[in-house]
Amino acid sequence: MSMELQLIDTIFFSDKRKNLLLLLKNGPKTIEEIKTRLEVSSSPIMAQIRILLKDGLLVQKGDSYELSVKGKLIVPKMEPLLSTFQVFDENHDYWARQDLRTLPSHLLDRIGELGKCMELVPDKTHIFDYPQEIMDPLYKSKKVMEVSSFFRPGYPGLYLDLAKKGIEVSLVLERPIYRKLVRDYRKGVEEFLNMENTYLFVCDDKIELASSIVTDRFISLSMISKDGRYYNHEMVSFENSALGWGKELFNYYRDMSEQITQI
Incomplete structure (x- = not known):
């Protein structure tokens, strides 16, 4: 799989990863803040965080996670596309x-x-x-x-x-x-x-x-x-x-x- 397709798969083929990226668009969050805001438990969300860290979309700073430089470039462009999908799908x-x-x-x-x-x-x-x-x-x-x-x-x-x-x-x-x-x-x-x-x-x-x-x-x-x-x-x-x-x-x-x- 090419890097471009892998990145698309990482971003769009998991609601948990997608929601996490959109949440972090508003700034760094601790794991407790992430769990509360997304209403998830530790183990499943940590699995998604590890994937996003591996693909260079997130970075960890202390006990917080935030978008990497690459993530900050990509995530704002996700929303118009996701909104378009929603309009047509519904x-x-x-x-x-x-x-x-x-x-x-x-x-x-x-x-x-x-x-x-x-x-x-x-x-x-x-x-x-x-x-x-x-x-x-x-x-x-x-x-x-x-x-x-x-x-x-x-x-x-x-x-x-x-x-x-x-x-x-x-x-x-x-x-x-x-x-x-x-x-x-x-x-x-x-x-x-x-x-x-x-x-x-x-x-x-x-x-x-x-x-x-x-x-x-x-x-x-x-x-x-x-x-x-x-x-x-x-x-x-x-x-x-x-x-x-x-x-x-x-x-x-x-x-x-x-x-x-x-x-």
Whole structure:
């Protein structure tokens, strides 16, 4: 086995070693501190410590163990990769269906920031509605930002209602969606634009995903499948790292869009 493969095996093929390395990223620990924090007994964890010492990832100083220079270079790079594994493993079937190339490359590289996600699948009687699981946190949010390339019948009423409750609402829509809103819901669009806590942007470039809603409470992501279809499934996360990721996604499309202040 090459040194590179041996190192990968050492790091990733033992939860005990992986957890120990991540723990020591925050500084040296004694064996008693390690046992307490990882909830392990002496014999099993000492076996893993010996392996990490042998592979040069740890050093012992007095009665404490800490990352070696090599460990300090490698371990911080473990977390993004482990986070990415977690995102894909927990919802494997969903992500396997999606065309991930539709995400901006700098955000796809950091998709692990979505953290713990859950897939929401609408029932047939509410196929075009927002999932009920996100409606309560949606109305408890202070800010709501959505990027969308498709039209939901509930759009006009929902976003007017949110804005009237004092929630800041920002929308980025593809030009055809904006035109449909103006054609079919002109009065509602005018009312929306006349409010102080609303922002509407129109994107002439193609928005490569179905929709993304990000608030100060959650992110909901709905993508286009590899066969070009939209299945109205939402991938939702309440992780803080996911909220930052979602804001970057919103800003990516907002920055290439034109702000609309009046029809």
